[in-house]
Amino acid sequence: MLALFFQTYLKLFFVLTPFFAISAFLSLTQEMSPAERKKTAVKVTVAVIVSSVILYLYGRYIFDVFGITLDAFRIGAGAVLFLSALNMVNGGGKKFDAGKDDDDIAVVPLAIPIVVGPGTIGALLVMGSGVQGYKDMFLACCALVAAVLTVGILLFISSSLKRLLGKRGLNIMSRLTGLVVASIAAQIFFTGLRNFMLN
Numbered sequence: 001m002l003a004l005f006f007q008t009y010l011k012l013f014f015v016l017t018p019f020f021a022i023s024a025f026l027s028l029t030q031e032m033s034p035a036e037r038k039k040t041a042v043k044v045t046v047a048v049i050v051s052s053v054i055l056y057l058y059g060r061y062i063f064d065v066f067g068i069t070l071d072a073f074r075i076g077a078g079a080v081l082f083l084s085a086l087n088m089v090n091g092g093g094k095k096f097d098a099g100k101d102d103d104d105i106a107v108v109p110l111a112i113p114i115v116v117g118p119g120t121i122g123a124l125l126v127m128g129s130g131v132q133g134y135k136d137m138f139l140a141c142c143a144l145v146a147a148v149l150t151v152g153i154l155l156f157i158s159s160s161l162k163r164l165l166g167k168r169g170l171n172i173m174s175r176l177t178g179l180v181v182a183s184i185a186a187q188i189f190f191t192g193l194r195n196f197m198l199n
Helices: 002-015 018-028 034-058 060-066 070-089 106-115 118-129 134-156 158-198
Strands: none
Touching: 002 034, 002 118, 002 134, 002 158, 018 034, 018 106, 018 134, 018 158, 034 106, 034 134, 034 158, 060 070, 060 106, 060 118, 070 118, 070 158, 118 158, 134 158
16 A cells, blocks of 8 residues: 555656746746745645545546546547647746736636646556555545645745755756656556557
């Protein structure tokens, strides 16, 4: 059980693209005071927990509504996640507008779509659908919440991380995260393709 917890935790942690999220967070909150930045980090964490847990637990019902097989969705989600990972590896990143001064950027765009983007949504739906039984589902949800809380802590101390790693260090970590996410995406894609071909 402990091995399943850590395996799920690590997968979800990297799927949430923490170092890309840190870079975007620092960019969008650069005009904020340290206290406001920490408050925003807490809001982002709560928003990501709520959205990701809902997707993880109830995403499987989307397949029933639209008549999509899990393996077909694995292929599509794997491809989208791989493209997101490729973008990170290449050092690219979509530019997000912080909006007006009175806009709350914690939910949009920080939580969605920066942390929980299209590739992450697809991965959460696929991973959640593959968990069977209430015991495993509870364990997986605990791992998901732990992964999001870890990302939230990194956002909370993002200023210190920037001083420690520097802009180049964060960029390198983001690229390394992209490589891990690309591997997860390939596994999702080829699992779906193999099952689709066998059926």
